[in-house]
Amino acid sequence: MTMQVQAAVCRTTGAPLSIESLQLGEPRDDEVLVRVVATGVCHTDIGMRESPTRVPKPIVLGHEGAGIVEKTGGSVRKLRPGDHVVMTFNTCGHCSSCYQGHTAYCSQLGRLNFAGQRDDGTTAFSGSDTGVHSHFFGQSSFATYAICSQRNAIPVRKDIPLEILGPLGCGIQTGAGAVLNSLNVRPGASLGVFGAGSVGLAAIMAARLAGASVIIAVDTQPSRLDIAIELGATHVINAAQEDTFSRIQAIAGHGLDFALDTTGNLHVIRQAVEHLGVRGVCGLINTAKGADASVNILNMVLGGKSVKGIHQGDSNPDTFIPQLIEHYAQGRFPFDRLIQFYALADINAAMADMESGQTIKPVIRMPAL
Incomplete structure (x- = not known):
């Protein structure tokens, strides 16, 4: 089964992203389907748009997503539908760095975050005429829905607005x-x-x-x-x-x-x-x-x-992101002061404003479907 989503697609190196309707497949056994509420824009997204080699194209970028779990695969135990999550970088969970708790230095970071596909070569998205690469940072969250691993979806408290939390997944935690x-x-x-x-x-x-x-x-x-x-x-x-x-x-x-x-x-x-x-x-x-x-x-x-x-602030996101949210709730870490919101349709303006320095941290609000 597939579902229709809206996404910002990077098709050509150096060119503006295009807003398209794509088909998104079902989450696999260890994956999670997230309805994306908002996603931060990071300089890494801009760098991947400009690079001819770092990621395959066409691809849906976005790696500071926050949203609500809609569906989980059969082996997922960490999350359940309705959970609020922040999506962060993906890791393997079984290399020596992951075993020692140094997940920011996972030996599989390149493959899991920049290959634009699952290990078996499949992608989560498909367009009208071709496949579209997914799983950027294990999420590709410049879209109304994203599929991520249970490892890189971090459950967070529900009394803090989700629309501000996405940047904790990369830039702010770094x-x-x-x-x-x-x-x-x-x-x-x-x-x-x-x-x-x-x-x-x-x-x-x-x-x-x-x-x-x-x-x-x-x-x-x-x-x-x-x-x-x-x-x-x-x-x-x-x-x-x-x-x-x-x-x-x-x-x-x-x-x-x-x-x-x-x-x-x-x-x-x-x-x-x-x-x-x-x-x-x-x-x-x-x-x-x-x-x-x-x-x-x-x-x-x-x-x-x-x-x-x-890298990534030597963070263990499962514990560090909730800690930062607690500091915010206590009024001691007002990272929301850095945020300016944009609609998905204005994502190219958001990127331009970030490049020029006009906006410190653009956050893309996703349209309701």
């Missing part, structure tokens, strides 16, 4: 997790956050939660620096108007305890490492498109400094 899990920022510490987009601002909110005493936000857009102050930054630096690292040295004379780069700018990364204090740690979130970065080894060794790659 920024917050980088501070709380990966870097383990301690009370009284100093932290510099380079880039005040949704990931960087989530990190700033998390640093305030962690009790950091110096939280420096660096960006080139005054509006983002303004909201950074409101969300917990103690200092802001407009990199377009002042010398970033002279200011950092003036603020944290003994060097930063922690630095977090979300920009992928190699010059920024090198300078951030140089301005760490003794035993300081620089976390890297942006992949910088696979570029190589250089650091001074003597400076690293004598200072006991380190550079740490961070």
Whole structure:
């Protein structure tokens, strides 16, 4: 059996997404059918639209979906129809990383999140003239309905609006997790956050939660620096108007305890490492498109400094996403301040606004069918 859904389809590299009616198949034994309420737009979605090789096309993108479980496969025990869920990255559950609880480093991440199909080569979607790839990040949630694995559907409390929760599945958990899990920022510490987009601002909110005493936000857009102050930054630096690292040295004379780069700018990364204090740690979130970065080894060794790659904030989503929601419910993690809503029909405008910096975190509301 199949059902008709509305979806934003990426058919051609670099071209706008097209809103189409597709057929969606039934969930398999270990899968879940979710009625999508809203889905966040992430820079990874834009990157996949622009890349000729990273995902097969045509494909339905979207990987920050939130919705309500409609149907479950026969072996699903974690969820039941009516549950509210946030969809996140998919994992295998049986590699050494998954066994040890480090699901963000699952050995099968590439296959499960970017292949655009199930292991047997099938896709969940079909169009009028051809197959359409699915299972992007195990969900393909730029659609009114999505099929995901029971592993990457996270049950959440029902008293928080679903339309704001999708970004917790990737961008927000990455920024917050980088501070709380990966870097383990301690009370009284100093932290510099380079880039005040949704990931960087989530990190700033998390640093305030962690009790950091110096939280420096660096960006080139005054509006983002303004909201950074409101969300917990103690200092802001407009990199377009002042010398970033002279200011950092003036603020944290003994060097930063922690630095977090979300920009992928190699010059920024090198300078951030140089301005760490003794035993300081620089976390890297942006992949910088696979570029190589250089650091001074003597400076690293004598200072006991380190550079740490961070994926998905070292999050175990089953526990971390509900924790972030609890912080939000207590008024201590107001990530909804970053959100601007768009209709599915306006998804290309949402992506353009994100690329230009006009919108920090676009969220696509799905139409009722």
